[in-house]
Every structure is written in C-alpha cells, then in structure tokens.
Amino acid sequence: MKTFIALLRGVNVSGQKKMPMAEVRKMMTSIGFKDIQTYIQSGNIIFKSELNSTKEIEGLIHNAIKNTFGFDVPVLVKSVSEIRDVIAKNPYNNENDIAHNRVYFVLLQNTPNTELVIAFEQMDFPNEKFTVSNSCVYLCCKNGYRKAKLSNNLIERKLKANATARNYRTMNKLLELAS
Structure with a gap:
C-alpha cells in the first residue's frame, strides 16, 4: 500500500x-x-x-x-x-517569512500550458513574489495570503488549471503525518 x-x-x-x-x-x-x-x-x-x-x-x-x-x-x-519534492523546491525559505505565515503553495492538478505560464510570469503583484513550476505556484505574500491579489482563483483562471493552496506549516505537517 x-x-x-x-x-x-x-x-x-x-x-x-x-x-x-x-x-x-x-x-x-x-x-x-x-x-x-x-x-x-x-x-x-x-x-x-x-x-x-x-x-x-x-x-x-x-x-x-x-x-x-x-x-x-x-x-x-x-x-x-x-509533496516532499514540492516542498524541497520551494524558493521562499526565508525564516522570517515562514515564521510570519507568508509562504504558500498553490498546488496544481495538472501541468499548465507553457504559453499561459509565460504570460502569467509577466504579471506583477506588489508585495507578492511567485514562482511557477509544473505542479505548484510558490508564493511569498509580504502582507499575508488573505490580503494577496494573487489568489487561488486568479491562478486557476490564468493558468487554466485546478488548484488548491496550503501554507508552509500545513504542507510540512502533512508530510510529517504521512511519513
């Protein structure tokens, strides 16, 4: 199993x-x-x-x-x-950002189209950094996720992929519980 x-x-x-x-x-x-x-x-x-x-x-x-x-x-x-791979590839590992719950993972159900990713990467969100991979959009939201313009709904619309967001702590806890 x-x-x-x-x-x-x-x-x-x-x-x-x-x-x-x-x-x-x-x-x-x-x-x-x-x-x-x-x-x-x-x-x-x-x-x-x-x-x-x-x-x-x-x-x-x-x-x-x-x-x-x-x-x-x-x-x-x-x-x-x-999940382990997604966490390992997280580019936002600043301890202060992690401690203040600013780091999020928007997990994608399928790999987004390359052209959509290129267009999405041209977008700019003040106080928000993001990195797109095949399976995740990594976020660092300086004002927190609730105030972020770069939301799960926006990511789904722009990348035409189903997605769901989790914070850094939740992702690590899930990995801990599963191991």
Missing part, C-alpha cells in the same frame, strides 16, 4: 461546504482506503491505498463526496514523494 495526501478545495471555509472530518474519515473507509488521518478542518486527508493512479483516486474521492455530502468539491491527490 502506498500513502497519499488528498487536498480538498474550499471545504469548511466561511460556513461553506461543511464536511466534518469524522464523517470524511468514515466516507474514506467506506470506499476502501486505509489508515486515514485528517489534519485541520480545511480538507487535508492522509491515507493508504492499493491503487497507484492519483487520477483514479481523485475520481473516487470526488464521487464519494458528491454522494455523501451532496456537493461538488475539487480533489487533488499527491503521493508523499510528490
């Missing part, structure tokens, strides 16, 4: 798409996953599966959420090695 991390987009935020994590763990068990852990209420699930295809796992979880909770939630699944 291989360990994976599922990242759900937009659950339990401002009272929207409420999904109690105890019910999420029960749902995950019912569709055949093992050793299920959740981390905080924002839709982070660590689990084991005999399946190897992240796309297949994403589809299973997406359908189970729709059947169990009655709403459509984008699901992004990454292996532990993929």
Whole structure:
C-alpha cells in the first residue's frame, strides 16, 4: 500500500461546504482506503491505498463526496514523494517569512500550458513574489495570503488549471503525518 495526501478545495471555509472530518474519515473507509488521518478542518486527508493512479483516486474521492455530502468539491491527490519534492523546491525559505505565515503553495492538478505560464510570469503583484513550476505556484505574500491579489482563483483562471493552496506549516505537517 502506498500513502497519499488528498487536498480538498474550499471545504469548511466561511460556513461553506461543511464536511466534518469524522464523517470524511468514515466516507474514506467506506470506499476502501486505509489508515486515514485528517489534519485541520480545511480538507487535508492522509491515507493508504492499493491503487497507484492519483487520477483514479481523485475520481473516487470526488464521487464519494458528491454522494455523501451532496456537493461538488475539487480533489487533488499527491503521493508523499510528490509533496516532499514540492516542498524541497520551494524558493521562499526565508525564516522570517515562514515564521510570519507568508509562504504558500498553490498546488496544481495538472501541468499548465507553457504559453499561459509565460504570460502569467509577466504579471506583477506588489508585495507578492511567485514562482511557477509544473505542479505548484510558490508564493511569498509580504502582507499575508488573505490580503494577496494573487489568489487561488486568479491562478486557476490564468493558468487554466485546478488548484488548491496550503501554507508552509500545513504542507510540512502533512508530510510529517504521512511519513
């Protein structure tokens, strides 16, 4: 069995798409996953599966959420090695920025089109730095993510890719729990 991390987009935020994590763990068990852990209420699930295809796992979880909770939630699944690689390639490792929760990872479901990336990289956001890779847009938001102009929605629109954001601490905690 291989360990994976599922990242759900937009659950339990401002009272929207409420999904109690105890019910999420029960749902995950019912569709055949093992050793299920959740981390905080924002839709982070660590689990084991005999399946190897992240796309297949994403589809299973997406359908189970729709059947169990009655709403459509984008699901992004990454292996532990993929998460480890994303964290290792983070160009924003300033301890002060990390300590003040300014470093974010916007994980991409698929590799964005090269032309879209080139156009996106020409954009400028005061107080925000970003770097685009095949699987992640790395952010350093000097005024914090909540005040950032470079939001998850904007990144999805400009790169035409589903995405979900997590902060530095959450990414490292997920890796710790999965290891």
